[in-house]
Each structure stands twice: as C-alpha cells, then as structure tokens.
Amino acid sequence: MLGITQPAVSRALALLESDVGELLFDRGTMLPTAFGKIVLKHGAQVVNSFSDLSREITLLKGLEVGELVVAMGPYPAAISGQAAAALLSNEHPRLSIDLRVMNWVDAVEAAKGGHVDLAFADLSEAEGSADLDVRPVRRGAVTFFCRAGHPLPSRPGLTLSDCLDFPWVGPVVPGRVGRSLPAADKPYGCFDPVNQRFEPRIVTETFQAMTEMAMASDALAAALPFMVAAEISTGRLAPLIKAPFLTLNYGFIWRKARTLSPATRAYMDAVLKIESQLPPQPIDEIEI
Template sequence: MRMKLRQIAHALAVSRHGGFRRAAEAQHLSQPALSRSIHNLEEALGVPLFDRESSEVTLTPYGEVFLRRAEAILAEAAELEREMSAMKGLGVGRLAVGMSVTAARLSGVRAMAQLLGEHPGLQARLETRPCRDVERRVRSRQVDIGFGEIGHLHDTPELEVEAVARHEMVFYCRTGHPLLDRDDALSHADLDEYPFAGIPIPFRLARLFPHNRHLDQDTGELFPPILVEDLEAACNIVARTDALGVAVPLLLEPWLQRGELAVLPFRRPWLRVDYGFITLASRATAPAVELFKDQVRELELEVVARNEALLEEVFQAAAPAA
C-alpha cells in the first residue's frame, strides 16, 4: 500500500468541501484530476473512502477512520519540512512570530525588520495579537515563537518561557483631567471613580486595577468598561474623555510631547509588565528563531533604558505618589 501526501490532502479537501467540484477548486486542480487522485488512493488502500451515490459526497466507515488520521499526518509532515528547512540555514528558511501589540511596538517589529535586512532570503510572517492568543498560537504550532507578556504563564512544562525585560507602566489621562488637580496623593478609590480603557487585565492583577470591570468566566481575565485592543485607539479615547488608560510610558511619548495626554502621579511597584519569549519545549529551535531572539534582546536594552529615563522625567513633573 503506497499513499502520497498530496492524495491525503485531496481526500481531506473532498471531506471538508462536501464534493469534488468545490474541493478541486480549492486545490487548484481540474475535477477529473482530483477524481483520479482519489480513485488511485482508494485503489492503493483497497477500500472506498467516499459514498458517491448520494447528492452530497459523504464518508464511508473506512473514510471516517482514514480522515481522522489524515490531518495529523499532514501536520506532522509540515513540521518535518519546517525542521529540515531550518537546518539548511536562513537562506531559504521560514519564520512565523506571534507578538502582543505592546511587544511588537516596543521592539518586536524592529527586531523582525533588522533580521530581514540581514537575511533577505528569509520568508517571514508576523502576527500581532492579544497576549492570550499569542500563547495559543504557539501551542497550536501556528507560529514558531511568541513574544509578549509572560506573567500569566506558570507551571507550563510544555512551554519554554524566557524572560527578556520588565517594563514599568503608568496610568495616563487627558490633559486637564480632574485627578491632575488633586493636592493630596491619589489612591485606588480615586481611580475607581473613572472608567478604564484598555485591553483585558490578567487575573493576577485584578485587585490592583480600577474596580469598574467584569470577570470573564472562560479566561479569568477582567474586561474594562471600554475594551480597546489597540493602543492608538485607547489614547484617542482617553484624550477626549475622562477615562483612564495604562501603558508603558515610552509608547505614550508622542502624546505626552504634544500635550494631549498626561501621566497620573500614581506610581506603584506592582505596576509593571514582564515580557519574554514563548516556544514549545518539544519543538526544535530554528536558527531564525535564535537570531530573532538575539535582535530583540539587543533592542530591549535600549528600550528599558529609554523607558526608565522617561519615567523619571514624567514623575518629576508630577505630584509625588504616597
């Protein structure tokens, strides 16, 4: 019995699309060519995979068993091809990176750009997603490496988690916000009086953020009353309302320089975010992944220094925290 990977892919396409015509279009084949491929596969197996007598092509009992394994076989074949390509070096290699939005803005995109500039033959794919999605993309092997917030990753032996940097964050508001006129130190109760605009908050930080939000029963994350995944959008909303936001101050620098946003005089040691790399422990590391990590590490040295300098500048100009 001899099967070819493309025949398995063709059978999977027929099952997914429920017929030969739509499957042939999806596989960029003529319908007769696809029919021959399936016929040859059934001849090799010695059993029919599809019932062609009904109006819609359906799986036979043999087909159901075969297709349960087909997707796993194709995924393993793709993984083997990826590892072999990685071993050949970066000239014809591939790299897929999933980044959180903040990680991408701080150093991730620049690291990818520098890597591609040094290795123009590298085929790359960059995804920016919420932190939880970055982890899921790594687990499902849809990206080679994740780069983002790692504070929620504990007791995960199936993952390799490597810390890269810790960035202090600040609460920010519009210029002229009522909280900026206070003579006394700000408290959590003061923040609770105003809506929070931003991304979902990890459960570990639940008690530390403004309380006007709700808990997601599926993920354990806390959703603010103004849910905004994009920092630019959050800054626009905060600049035009009494809502508060939180961010790494370096990403707010253009808004602060234009005088549209201000940093609240509320500084706490817990108000920080830990960033790092996320990979599968069982997955071979490609050379491109290691070089991407090197680029990020180098850039993050600069990012940390710039963020710390900006923090001192903005808090010198603000009222002292309690």
C-alpha cells in the same frame, strides 16, 4: 481547491480504498464512512508531520531566503518587538517578515497551534502549558496616564479608587492581574469570571490606539514610564499613580520541541539587544 481535477481525485480515492480494502466515502452523500473517518484522522497527522518535516528542511536555508512569522501582544510590540523586526530587516533585506500584533491570548494560541514561528506576549498562561516553551524577557509595574487637562492629576491624595471612576483603555488583562483589581461596579471595566480575565471598558490591541484614545478622551491607560515619556514631556499626557499590581510579564513563546529557525533566533537576539538598552533592565536571559 486541491489543484487537481475531479477524475484524478476519484482515481486516487479508488486506489486508496483498494489498499485499505474498505469503502471510505459513501458515494451517495460523499460523507466519510467509519473507515473513512479513521483515514481522515490519521491522514491529518501525516500531513502535519510532513509540514513540520518540510519546515525543518527549509530552516536549513537560513536567514537570506527564509520567512519569519511573529505574533506579539500590544506592549511587547511597542517596546521592542517592532523595532527588533526593523533591525533584523536591515541586516537581512531578503528575509520575509510577517508581524501580527494582536491580543496576547490570541498570540499564545497562535504559538500553541504552530501557526507562527514565535509569539512575543504575556507569559502568565503560557508558562503553565505543557505544549509550549517560554523565555522571559521583561517584568515591570506600569503607571497610569491620562490626557493633559484631565480632572484627575489635580485631585489631592489621588488613589486607585479615584481611577475607577473613569473608563480604562487597553488589552484584556491576565487573570493573575485581574484578580487583584477591585470588584466595583464602576466605569473602569469588569472581571470576566468565566475566562478569568479583566476586560477594561475600552479594549484595544495596539499601544498606539491605547495612547490616542487616552489623549482624545477621559479614558485612562497604563504603560511603563519610558513608553510615554515623550508625550508627557511635551504636555500631551499627564502621569497619574503607579500601579504595582498591574505588571507586565512578557517573553518569547513557541511550540514545545519545535526547532527554532535561524531567523527566529536572530529575531530573539535583536529583541534582547533592544531591551538591554531600555530602562529598567530586562530579566537576565539564559542562552537560547
């Protein structure tokens, strides 16, 4: 796994122990001694620092031979995240792009751990993190929708309470939104008091899966109106009621003090270009 032979490892270990002046690994069990644990602890920091140094140097190579890794939540991915990657690829065909659509919670953690160049996801928890920098892109209230022929659209005086009688499909919802939902023992989903997040009855990590599930069942989903305008106009989906308490609040997230690569900046610009052409207009963005 290390790419070097066992004798070479033994020689390197012996030299390191000679420099330190202490035994670092027990030869019987090959478990680290107390001194070995200290070396391992600080060694990991050195390796990480070297990795960041190598990354900084690689950034100078620019867009043409670089790599971009983006973690994105279901909604921003469907609205502009994937389209922005396509736009960027057209302009820089030799750029390697790795898009990872996932739950917004995992996207934020990926950014915090430095496993991706950028996260494009819900900002609710990232905004309060001392380890992350954020740039808002869009806020907006969503509308419920369902399959054509669903019993709800024809129900007079439709209210949120009516929507609780059917399963909801979508990603895990941030606590800021989940705490606004009724604590009712009904099919729509439930609030997780431990993680402080709402879990719809059917959890999905892509908007496409969410839409297909709604069209094939009695499950309800939610989106910004323009996201399902085509399906509604062709009669495959039907709009229900607005849900002002269910709001999207997404943007860019990256590890604090980490230099943004030219590819990352270009991707962010592409997202903002696409967002500016969509209704409603995104939040006014400060210069990156």
